[in-house]
Amino acid sequence: MNTISSILAQSSFSEADLEQLLTCEGDQMQLLFDTGKKIKEIYIGNKIYFRGLIEFSNICHKDCYYCGIRRSNRLVNRFNLTDQEILDAAHFADECNFGSIVLQSGEISSSSFTHRITNLISQIKHQTNGRLRITLSLGEQAESVYKQWYQAGAHRYLLRIETTNPELYSKIHPSDGAHDFYRRLDCLHALRAIGFQTGTGVMIGLPSQTIQDLAHDLLFFEQFGIDMVGMGPYLKHSQTPLYALRNELLPIEQRFNLTLKMIATLRILMKDINIAATTALQAIDPFGREKGIMAGANVIMPNITPGLYRNDYLLYEHKPCTDDEPAQCRGCLEARVVMAGSEIGYGDWGDSFHFVGRKKNLPDS
Ligand code: 5AD
Ligand code: FES
Numbered sequence: 001m002n003t004i005s006s007i008l009a010q011s012s013f014s015e016a017d018l019e020q021l022l023t024c025e026g027d028q029m030q031l032l033f034d035t036g037k038k039i040k041e042i043y044i045g046n047k048i049y050f051r052g053l054i055e056f057s058n059i060c061h062k063d064c065y066y067c068g069i070r071r072s073n074r075l076v077n078r079f080n081l082t083d084q085e086i087l088d089a090a091h092f093a094d095e096c097n098f099g100s101i102v103l104q105s106g107e108i109s110s111s112s113f114t115h116r117i118t119n120l121i122s123q124i125k126h127q128t129n130g131r132l133r134i135t136l137s138l139g140e141q142a143e144s145v146y147k148q149w150y151q152a153g154a155h156r157y158l159l160r161i162e163t164t165n166p167e168l169y170s171k172i173h174p175s176d177g178a179h180d181f182y183r184r185l186d187c188l189h190a191l192r193a194i195g196f197q198t199g200t201g202v203m204i205g206l207p208s209q210t211i212q213d214l215a216h217d218l219l220f221f222e223q224f225g226i227d228m229v230g231m232g233p234y235l236k237h238s239q240t241p242l243y244a245l246r247n248e249l250l251p252i253e254q255r256f257n258l259t260l261k262m263i264a265t266l267r268i269l270m271k272d273i274n275i276a277a278t279t280a281l282q283a284i285d286p287f288g289r290e291k292g293i294m295a296g297a298n299v300i301m302p303n304i305t306p307g308l309y310r311n312d313y314l315l316y317e318h319k320p321c322t323d324d325e326p327a328q329c330r331g332c333l334e335a336r337v338v339m340a341g342s343e344i345g346y347g348d349w350g351d352s353f354h355f356v357g358r359k360k361n362l363p364d365s
Contacts, residue, residue: 004028008035013269018215021265022258029261036264036296043271044298048342049350050333051135051276052093052101052304052326055313056081060106062139062179064162065172066203068237068314069106075239077312081305083120089304090124092326093132097346100133102158102301107139114145121152133349135199140183143190150194157191158199158230159184163206164220165213172206172242188224197355199228199274204262205255206234207245214262222269227352228299229266229273232280233259235316256284260295267296272353274299282320290336299350302326302333 004024007017008031021032040046057080058069069076081089086103093101103120121134135156136149146157163169166181173179192198202217221229233255236246249255263275276299277292285291289300303310304326311322337344 004031008032008268015212015215015219018218018265018269019211021268022211022214022261024261029257032264033260033291033295036267037294039267039271040296040298044353046342047298047345047348047350048293048337049100049274049299049345049348050096050098051299051301051350052089052096052098053104053301054081054086054089054093054101055104055303055305055309056086056089057105057108058309058313059108061109062107063174063176064179065174065241066206066234066237066316068239068316070240073239076314079309079312081309083116083123085306086120087123087127089306089326090132091127092304094128098302099131099345099349100135100156101304102135102137103154104137104158109139109141109145114141114148118148118152121149121154125153133351135197140187143194146187146191146194146196150196155195156197156199156228158201158228159187159191160201160203160230161185161188161217161220163202163209163213164217165209168206168209168213171208192224197227197352199230200224200226201230201232201276201278203234204231204259205250207242207248209234214258218262218266218269221266221273225354225358226270227273227355228276229270230276230278230299230301231259231262231266232278233284235280235283235318237314237316252284256281256288260291263292263297264295270354272357274350274352274354276301279303279320280316283316283318286320287336289333293337293342300333300337 007020024032059078059080060069060071063071090101124134134154136154137158161184169181188200236243259281266275275297277289277297281288281292303321
């Protein structure tokens with residue numbers, strides 16, 4: 001068996017190498033994190049990019065077994081921001097010089113919803129003179145809808161595959177035809193073909209998920225040539241079916257470290273992509289996102305949803321910062337990034353270097 005340092009010195013990695021990196025502990029794990037950070041600095045620099053996250057509605061037509069805002073959860077107070085509230089939040093991001101926003105909500109595919117989004121994209125573009133990069137995280141949609149949104153001015157899309165093991169996927173979603181692994185995969189391919197900077201991700205530490213599953217997830221990102229990745233630990237939520245399996249989970253610290261190991265290993269595998277230090281990391285550790293940065297992540301998504309609604313967008317328990325207002329989030333994150341020894345890429349779109357590298361083959365954006 002190779003040592004961690006000899007694996008880290010290689011230029012390509014087998015599945016067995018990845019599994020070894022994902023299972024290292026103690027000093028070896030620290031070496032992995034330090035290498036993730038060093039590679040980030042060499043290939044894409046020391047800047048952290050902010051994406052203002054607007055969680056504008058928790059109304060969702062899907063019923064994922066792990067998610068707190070699933071359709072069947074009758075205990076959720078459902079909300080939907082007005083267009084003006086969304087435009088105001090976008091204006092706030094622009095004023096803060098974030099360079100980019102993410103519009104996220106539960107999944108809805110009605111034409112009134114999709115048209116509303118098209119209009120919002122155009123209005124945000126117009127209002128900010130094209131200064132903000134608009135990222136969408138609105139789930140599975142028809143290819144024609146994705147095209148419409150792209151043409152309206154959204155150029156990035158996040159759609160997590162959740163797990164690349166189809167069998168595990170079917171265990172954490174209802175088998176009703178509306179939650180199909182292969183359809184999700186088709187959506188990712190469609191997004192990429194349209195020209196979106198395409199982002200995906202997985203949950204880490206799901207019940208019955210193996211190290212081999214996670215190594216396959218990493219290889220999938222590489223083979224797909226993904227531009228952006230957001231991965232976080234799976235966190236239980238008492239109002240979901242997956243809560244019943246809470247005793248089968250890895251201890252929380254192990255799920256946390258495994259997430260950092262996934263970030264560092266992915267950075268070593270895909271040196272020029274954007275990797276987010278996700279909020280779910282901070283739900284476990286008050287310095288979770290900083291630790292993500294120290295392991296190779298380069299993107300943070302400050303929540304700029306008006307404070308009033310934050311307590312109702314609980315995908316998992318103990319979500320941090322739900323009592324803050326957007327301005328507090330900004331100040332707090334700024335201090336955190338500096339503490340983690342990095343700079344903030346203000347006024348910069350922060351496009352994935354990986355995307356920029358393959359852009360010459362894409363339709364004009
Ligand atoms: N724990 C961790 N992440 C979750 N998500 C949804 N529910 C949970 C949970 N209980 C993640 C999914 C989804 C993203 C928006 O939030 O990966 O794609
Ligand atoms: Fe809303 Fe999964 S529960 S997309």
